[in-house]
Amino acid sequence: MSQTSSTAQRALEIWKAGVRAVDSETLVSHAIRVTDQGLTICGHTIPLQGHERLLVTGAGKAGSGMAAGVEAALRGSALAERTSGWVNVPADCVRPLAMIHLYPARPASLNEPTAEGVYGARQILKKISDLEPDDICIVLISGGGSALLPAPLPPLTLEDKQLVTRLLMSSGATIQELNCVRKQISAVKGGRLVQAAGCRHLFALIISDIVGDPLDLIASGPTVVDQSTAQDALQVLQRFVSDPAEIPESVWSILKSEQTPAHPQNSVRDATVFNQVIGNNATALEAASHQALALGYEVYSLGSANEGTAAETGVELAELCLQLQAGTGPVPRPACILSGGEPVVDLSSSPHPGKGGRNQELVLAAMQRLWDESLSGFCILSGGTDGEDGPTDAAGGILDEHSLKRAHALQLNPALYLRDHNAYPILAETGSLLKTGATQTNVMDLRVAIVE
Known part of the structure; x- marks a missing residue:
């Protein structure tokens, strides 16, 4: 990752606490x-x-x-x-x-x-x-x-x-x-x-x-x-x-x-x-919740049984962040949304899919949803607890206001990358890849979304 916001750093701290719990x-x-x-x-x-x-x-x-x-x-x-x-x-x-x-x-x-x-x-x-x-x-x-x-x-x-x-x-x-x-x-x-x-x-x-x-x-x-x-x-x-x-x-x-x-x-x-x-994933989610509470966040957990598609899950997390900013979310700010499970990537619409994984696609879908929104003090992190995400060297991705601004400045179009299931290149360009190496554990994915 490139230089990130303090919000993204706290999200990463919460995610790592979850992974440590399933060491x-x-x-x-x-x-x-x-x-x-x-x-x-x-x-x-x-x-x-x-x-x-x-x-x-x-x-x-x-x-x-x-x-x-x-x-x-x-x-x-x-x-x-x-x-x-x-x-x-x-x-x-x-x-x-x-x-x-x-x-x-x-x-x-x-x-x-x-x-x-x-x-x-x-x-x-x-x-x-x-x-x-x-x-x-x-x-x-x-x-x-x-x-x-x-x-x-x-x-x-x-x-x-x-x-x-x-x-x-x-x-x-x-x-x-x-x-x-x-x-x-x-x-x-x-x-x-x-x-x-x-x-x-x-x-x-x-x-x-x-x-x-x-x-x-x-x-x-x-x-x-x-x-x-x-x-x-x-x-x-x-x-x-x-x-x-x-x-x-x-x-x-x-x-x-x-x-x-x-x-x-x-x-x-x-x-x-x-x-x-x-x-299991519930073990990691519980530890992440404790860490978020210790950092002063109101926690809203979506549980460990989330499936569906990665793109839909990314949009849902982005929508929740917008609700939290507007004061209509499930908990007051500063808030941390936690989610576990393992969504899938539907490749049927793309004859020649690009490079990425489900966590990277999830973050890219969130980027597209928030493209024209004015959301600050936020972060959406999605990572495989095993340190792997598809056939790549990344565990997932992290989106915050800085990486969103970089994508705008570089005139990157997230919709085109999402259409081709090609999340890795755009996340690499914007400094949004989460790279941890092999964690030597594996309890599906852990997602952390924060709105200050």
Whole structure:
């Protein structure tokens, strides 16, 4: 960002307080307690006999911090000496740890499955299947885990799986329909990671990046039993694909086969699994609210379940700011509006979309709405709590009166950029990009709007 107003600086301070509250290392380290006699995770205690091995595995954008949190909680204990691990994370989140190997399963800012991710998933499956019944497994799950933990069922290839995924997405399938198919052709999703485990006790610590914290959707639920069937997946494909030849034959053969994937010989089918959400968007929103109150603002929270389109959300926040200035808003000034969730960008209207992400488009839409208004002492900030926003190096954007004036001075037309879903260039020109780098957490987006 270029030089910003004091209002924008306070908005950023509030946003950062929200992100700090879902710091993955802190959340995990607080969830685990260990003595020579027992291991307690989120209130569940397992007696230790002194010979158990602990495997730490998982995938997600918060995986690096979560793994560090496990090591911090175990430090100095006898169990630490029997601990090992492998966690798939984005390349820019890799750092050396004492016991747990962080594996770069995809490049930074490329939220798609890769061959490296497939290799990492196979390593995880091998390690978890090698566990003995008395051993313990902790699975660290956070947003982005679906792409970071790809394990296509043979004879399916990664390319086959990507083709099916893109075809369904371009055809208008919902996330539920998409996940229904993905789980049925994966060796890890939909609870199949648990099916591969050789131990009796498995704990999944989850940082949620989805509205409502649905355990079966976060990272496609590798530790949650899938309620859908191969027949359900077939029906999804038949509904969205007019020509069966568009789908690889390997997909049809897997779904039409009644055989389930083979389980390792030492698999414990009645393993006890604890799935626990330890952080979510509501956690971040509450901390942001406390910070805003401490700075003297009246707080109006829109909650954590906001979806819709990014452009509509940006306009709505701009309208609220205008109401606050006019004295007709939900709270008196100085006011801070907080909002969480994850809107989408509708690319259907643009054959050649430009560069940006949902948070950048949201801020650009607010800029267009306020283009001809006389609004001062305001700021609208929208940022991905993971530090990523689309395939860019920005987390989102910040709009204040200074950046709005710069856009006018440069004679930039926000409507043209918005039409092409090309928010990054105009926000870069006006100094409105929010760049944080990877935060190593992920609880969707957090928005802060201030009117002094």
